[in-house]
Amino acid sequence: xxxxxxxxxxxxxxxxxxxxxxxxxxxxxxxxxxxxxxxxxxxxxxxxxxxxxxxxxxxxxxxxxxxxxxxxxxxxxxxxxxxxxxxxxxxxxxxxxxxxxxxxxxxxxxxxxxxxxxxxxxxxxxxxxxxxxxxxxxxxxxxxxxxxxxxxxxxxxxxxxxxxxxxxxxxxxxxxxxxxxxxxxxxxxxxxxxxxxxxxxxxxxxxxxxxxxxxxxxxxxxxxxxxxxxxxxxxxxxxxxxxxxxxxxxxxxxxxxxxxxxxxxxxxxxxxxxxxxxxxxxxxxxxxxxxxxxxxxxxxxxxxxxxxxxxxxxxxxxxxxxxxxxxxxxxxxxxxxxxxxxxxxxxxxxxxxxxxxxxxxxxxxxxxxxxxxxxxxxxxxxxxxxxxxxxxxxxxxxxxxxxxxxxxxxxxxxxxxxxxxxxxxxxxxxxxxxxxxxxxxxxxxxxxxxxxxxxxxxxxxxxxxxxxxxxxxxxxxxxxxxxxxxxxxxxxxxxxxxxxxxxxxxxxxxxxxxxxxxxxxxxxxxxxxxxxxxxxxxxxxxxxxxxxxxxxxxxxxxxxxxxxxxxxxxxxxxxxxxxxxxxxxxxxxxxxxxxxxxxxxxxxxxxxxxxxxxxxxxxxxxxxxxxxxxxxxxxxxxxxxxxxxxxxxxxxxxxxxxxxxxxxxxxxxxxxxxxxxxxxxxxxxxxxxxxxxxxxxxxxxxxxxxxxxxxxxxxxxxxxxxxxxxxxxxxxxxxxxxxxxxxxxxxxxxxxxxxxxxxxxxxxxxxxxxxxxxxxxxxxxxxxxxxxxxxxxxxxxxxxxxxxxxxxxxxxxxxxxxxxxxxxxxxxxxxxxxxxxxxxxxxxxxxxxxxxxxxxxxx
Amino acid sequence: xxxxxxxxxxxxxxxxxxxxxxxxxxxxxxxxxxxxxxxxxxxxxxxxxxxxxxxxxxxxxxxxxxxxxxxxxxxxxxxxxxxxxxxxxxxxxxxxxxxxxxxxxxxxxxxxx
Numbered sequence: 001x002x003x004x005x006x007x008x009x010x011x012x013x014x015x016x017x018x019x020x021x022x023x024x025x026x027x028x029x030x031x032x033x034x035x036x037x038x039x040x041x042x043x044x045x046x047x048x049x050x051x052x053x054x055x056x057x058x059x060x061x062x063x064x065x066x067x068x069x070x071x072x073x074x075x076x077x078x079x080x081x082x083x084x085x086x087x088x089x090x091x092x093x094x095x096x097x098x099x100x101x102x103x104x105x106x107x108x109x110x111x112x113x114x115x116x117x118x119x120x121x122x123x124x125x126x127x128x129x130x131x132x133x134x135x136x137x138x139x140x141x142x143x144x145x146x147x148x149x150x151x152x153x154x155x156x157x158x159x160x161x162x163x164x165x166x167x168x169x170x171x172x173x174x175x176x177x178x179x180x181x182x183x184x185x186x187x188x189x190x191x192x193x194x195x196x197x198x199x200x201x202x203x204x205x206x207x208x209x210x211x212x213x214x215x216x217x218x219x220x221x222x223x224x225x226x227x228x229x230x231x232x233x234x235x236x237x238x239x240x241x242x243x244x245x246x247x248x249x250x251x252x253x254x255x256x257x258x259x260x261x262x263x264x265x266x267x268x269x270x271x272x273x274x275x276x277x278x279x280x281x282x283x284x285x286x287x288x289x290x291x292x293x294x295x296x297x298x299x300x301x302x303x304x305x306x307x308x309x310x311x312x313x314x315x316x317x318x319x320x321x322x323x324x325x326x327x328x329x330x331x332x333x334x335x336x337x338x339x340x341x342x343x344x345x346x347x348x349x350x351x352x353x354x355x356x357x358x359x360x361x362x363x364x365x366x367x368x369x370x371x372x373x374x375x376x377x378x379x380x381x382x383x384x385x386x387x388x389x390x391x392x393x394x395x396x397x398x399x400x401x402x403x404x405x406x407x408x409x410x411x412x413x414x415x416x417x418x419x420x421x422x423x424x425x426x427x428x429x430x431x432x433x434x435x436x437x438x439x440x441x442x443x444x445x446x447x448x449x450x451x452x453x454x455x456x457x458x459x460x461x462x463x464x465x466x467x468x469x470x471x472x473x474x475x476x477x478x479x480x481x482x483x484x485x486x487x488x489x490x491x492x493x494x495x496x497x498x499x500x501x502x503x504x505x506x507x508x509x510x511x512x513x514x515x516x517x518x519x520x521x522x523x524x525x526x527x528x529x530x531x532x533x534x535x536x537x538x539x540x541x542x543x544x545x546x547x548x549x550x551x552x553x554x555x556x557x558x559x560x561x562x563x564x565x566x567x568x569x570x571x572x573x574x575x576x577x578x579x580x581x582x583x584x585x586x587x588x589x590x591x592x593x594x595x596x597x598x599x600x601x602x603x604x605x606x607x608x609x610x611x612x613x614x615x616x617x618x619x620x621x622x623x624x625x626x627x628x629x630x631x632x633x634x635x636x637x638x639x640x641x642x643x644x645x646x647x648x649x650x651x652x653x654x655x656x657x658x659x660x661x662x663x664x665x666x667x668x669x670x671x672x673x674x675x676x677x678x679x680x681x682x683x684x685x686x687x688x689x690x691x692x693x694x695x696x697x698x699x700x701x702x703x704x705x706x707x708x709x710x711x712x713x714x715x716x717x718x719x720x721x722x723x724x725x726x727x728x729x730x731x732x733x734x735x736x737x738x739x740x741x742x743x744x745x746x747x748x749x750x751x752x753x754x755x756x757x758x759x760x761x762x763x764x765x766x767x768x769x770x771x772x773x774x775x776x777x778x779x780x781x782x783x784x785x786x787x788x789x790x791x792x793x794x795x796x797x798x799x800x801x802x803x804x805x806x807x808x809x810x811x812x813x814x815x816x817x818x819x820x821x822x823x824x825x826x827x828x829x830x831x832x833x834x835x836x837x838x839x840x841x842x843x844x845x846x847x848x849x850x851x852x853x854x855x856x857x858x859x
Numbered sequence: 860x861x862x863x864x865x866x867x868x869x870x871x872x873x874x875x876x877x878x879x880x881x882x883x884x885x886x887x888x889x890x891x892x893x894x895x896x897x898x899x900x901x902x903x904x905x906x907x908x909x910x911x912x913x914x915x916x917x918x919x920x921x922x923x924x925x926x927x928x929x930x931x932x933x934x935x936x937x938x939x940x941x942x943x944x945x946x947x948x949x950x951x952x953x954x955x956x957x958x959x960x961x962x963x964x965x966x967x968x969x970x971x972x
Contacts, residue, residue, distance in 0.1 A: 028904050030923065030930030031883035035900065037926035038884075059901045 100411035103364030120333035208253025367751030384475035396468035404460025498795030524660020558601030567722035593677030609655030622651035668815035760847035768855035784844035
């Protein structure tokens with residue numbers, strides 16, 4: 001009997017206690033214990049346990065029905081009260097729901113965007129095993145991270161490194177003339193790859209066999225879009241497409257169109273073997289120009305392979321300074337380095353915009369909190385009553401949480417409507433082409449519900465905990481006062497709200513001022529009124545006659561040619577030599593070959609020396625013009641006349657150009673050397689036209705073109721348009737930030753408006769007495785506004801330093817940046833104050849001009 | 860008068876039978892012994908509560924023992940209303956059952972045949 005080991009199972013006991021001890025049923029637990037002990041002594045612990053559990057199991061159905069019945073009843077009551085409250089206080093409900101709806105809509109849009117960003121390149125079966133081979137090139141002035149690799153690298157890696165099971169080259173090409181029968185088009189996104197391409201990347205085929213499609217060098221795989229364009233509905237397999245009117249390809253496969261969330265893009269795929277056959281492949285291990293992708297077996301540690309391939313290039317080219325490294329394919333879109341290792345990938349924007357969406361939502365949640373605590377006096381009696389008739393703290397907490405979640409879900413409905421309405425505009429802003437129907441998939445819906453629930457919980461947290469703590473006696477006796485603690489908390493919340501808003505305003509202002517700075521920055525030459533013609537195929541042979549014809553007209557001020565567009569010179573080389581150069585020193589110098597008149601046509605300023613001139617016979621083969629950066633590296637006072645060998649030619653420096661931007665304005669101006677080359681190797685013709693007669697000049701150029709090269713269509717661009725695309729990322733970020741800040745400020749003001757009207761209502765009597773005693777309307781208005789304005793000023797004081805450090809960090813991305821002036825901060829403060837005054841003053845003035853007789857009458 | 864369920868009737872009778880020792884466990888065991896039916900403890904406990912609320916019983920907290928893990932017993936006693944209700948049930952039952960025997964049951968069977 002006194003055996004202490006006889007105790008029912010802990011789980012069962014815990015269950016019983018959990019269910020019963022809340023009520024007065026603890027004696028029942030005692031009965032359970034007693035009977036259990038009895039059975040255990042009589043028939044053994046096993047029987048006793050069986051009895052114990054059977055008792056519990058048998059009570060489950062009735063327990064469940066009982067408790068669900070009551071929770072449904074209470075839920076109905078909570079719902080009724082919540083809806084009644086929404087109806088009765090239309091103003092507050094409007095503010096709350098609007099704020100939450102806007103916040104949720106922002107969050108939803110950004111979630112769609114973020115999920116899309118994260119979905120890049122995940123659709124390949126082997127996505128996680130595929131890597132891009134990248135290079136680290138070591139030069140005296142630093143490491144250059146480059147993602148282009150030599151042509152022969154892919155097969156060499158596959159043969160030499162056992163871990164690399166597949167490898168392919170990827171060569172992008174554009175502006176290729178394709179013909180089928182009568183249909184001819186210039187096509188972009190034509191790619192040359194190895195046959196293993198379709199083993200590594202699973203682009204689904206609708207026709208043909210991916211394993212054999214690229215076997216034959218004369219085969220071509222096209223997308224559905226291309227099949228429709230050339231064969232419009234006919235069977236495409238076996239059709240022959242011809243490239244540049246010279247090479248014929250047989251269609252062996254049709255793939256689905258490349259999805260928008262793919263890093264690799266193509267319209268047509270041609271086997272690499274073809275390039276080799278026509279002698280276009282560069283078998284030099286030392287030059288880098290194409291992408292290389294490799295596939296490792298599942299679960300191979302990358303580090304191990306990295307160690308093996310690091311010195312791979314040096315093994316083939318001992319003088320090389322290049323080390324290889326693998327970068328995961330799925331990370332390319334978000335994390336990869338662009339161009340020269342300076343730009344971080346899109347992941348930066350993913351972070352920035354996620355944080356901003358959270359800010360906006362938080363501001364909306366804070367509205368909800370401040371307004372509910374402010375109105376707590378109205379709800380206090382209800383809470384008191386509930387407690388008197390038997391509600392415990394938990395019930396009240398549950399009720400208020402439930403209420404805020406109901407608000408959140410009502411807001412969600414409006415948020416979805418907002419999203420549907422704004423979706424096209426959002427696509428436009430974010431530069432994506434998403435379809436709403438595709439975006440609303442399961443993961444979005446789940447995250448939507450989770451976000452809404454969280455919003456409800458966050459927004460409801462303070463009211464729930466605050467209101468549930470009311471003591472019924474005080475409340476019902478009327479001695480309850482919403483204490484200083486709650487009003488202090490409310491003030492803190494308002495400060496947080498406005499600090500976030502001010503932060504966003506400052507961010508927007510800085511982004512815009514950087515944008516303006518970049519747009520107004522002097523490029524270093526006159527980029528206006530420069531027409532660019534892309535010289536395709538045979539047209540380069542006619543360059544000289546084109547130039548001569550054009551220069552006969554007085555409206556054409558200059559004609560020259562350049563291998564690369566002056567707005568984006570991407571080629572560079574490391575092998576520059578000059579007299580007195582430190583043999584250890586190695587520098588990467590940008591290179592571009594040009595035609596005569598380049599300096600004059602672009603109006604590049606010369607610091608020293610002269611431009612290229614046909615009067616000097618040697619200029620064609622021996623002359624270099626360098627920019628100021630090269631002079632700095634050479635470290636000499638005067639460099640004109642110095643020997644200089646670069647790009648495979650030994651020559652002399654004949655002039656020094658002032659620095660000008662030849663790449664994105666975000667980047668620092670790097671060293672550059674230019675030299676004369678035969679026009680057949682120059683892809684761009686640059687024409688300076690007179691600003692007075694632009695249309696006439698253009699039509700004259702077109703006529704001349706048609707006269708000389710009637711078989712090629714005339715296409716032109718203005719050079720300054722090229723520069724505009726460099727600002728696109730900043731423009732996009734600026735306009736997104738702008739809209740989000742407007743929303744944030746709007747929501748914060750809604751809250752302030754609600755709070756102001758509440759304060760005015762609370763102080764009706766005080767205002768009445770003040771007026772009776774002779775206060776003027778202006779004095780009372782100031783009295784009511786002052787408090788809020790103080791809060792906004794405090795918010796500014798908090799936001800300024802944070803914004804300063806964050807935005808200074810952001811500006812570090814730019815080699816040439818605007819200064820973070822005091823003006824931006826002051827402007828943000830003035831904006832915040834103005835909108836705060838706007839939203840507060842309406843209520844304040846209304847309260848101030850009210851007739852004191854009305855407000856005091858009910859006493 | 861309010862009609863009581865059979866279980867409630869049995870519980871009231873058990874409380875009367877058990878006199879000063881009427882609490883959850885003993886009532887449960889008593890009913891189980893007499894009816895030889897499997898009951899759940901909660902199935903006894905909740906009617907006991909209901910009867911208390913309706914005023915047929917009153918309860919008081921009693922002593923705790925070791926095998927109850929130190930949790931008190933709740934003893935039940937009949938109230939005046941409870942005794943009256945039992946009397947009433949007895950009276951009705953006697954009228955209703957008057958003249959009934961196993962023979963009657965057999966007669967019905969014969970008739971049916």
